Amino acid sequence: MKLNDIVTASFSKLFEENLLQEICNNGILKYAEPDKIILEIRRDIQFIPLIVSGIVKVMRRDGDGNGIFLHYLSKNQTSAIAISYVLEGEKSEIRLKAQSNITYIAVPSKVVNSWFLKYQSWRSFYFKLNQQQTSLLIHNINDIAFTSLEYRLLKYLEYTSQVSNDSTIYSKHFDIARDLKVSREAVSRILKKLEKEDIVTLGRNKITLN
């Protein structure tokens, strides 16, 4: 599909006509495979990715695996955090990583910046994203601080399942453990318990919510 068609199909209800035109003129249509890093911590944010299809993981994690999973981005979204850093000319403090095969429109940061002055529909879009994603972060922090790992793990599985529209989550216990910043054994044990309670069905590299 051509960029123009994709922009019309995905964003015509969200953005005003001139903005759609600008996305077509400045955006570059890109594809990425699972695990491809779209934006890296401590790097300049050259472009903002508007997600057309697939799921993107927003995380705080460095090369040593120190960090944590923050939230997902899906169709017709982008990272409010990345945009706010662009606005302040800061380097990225988050990593964006493809969770599935993804299609996105890469818009140069400079261009995105100028949209705030020109387009009400862009400002609305950003504020809405910001509210949604801030809410996800706050709930995440709350769960980390005040709830059990079992609760966090179940919520993680449900969230992943919901976002990917699949009752089966294709992940290793090890990777889930890294996302939740706990040990792999702890994840394996809780999953085993949930399987005994008939809440999940386990397989190698996959977990199905019953």
Next chain:
DNA sequence: ACATTAAGTGATT
């Protein structure tokens, strides 16, 4: 068949 990687589990802290 053998090696490697993922997952399961008891013991200890």
Next chain:
DNA sequence: AATCACTTAATGT
């Protein structure tokens, strides 16, 4: 709930 020290199961070559 982390860490260690395995064991067992599933897959890749």
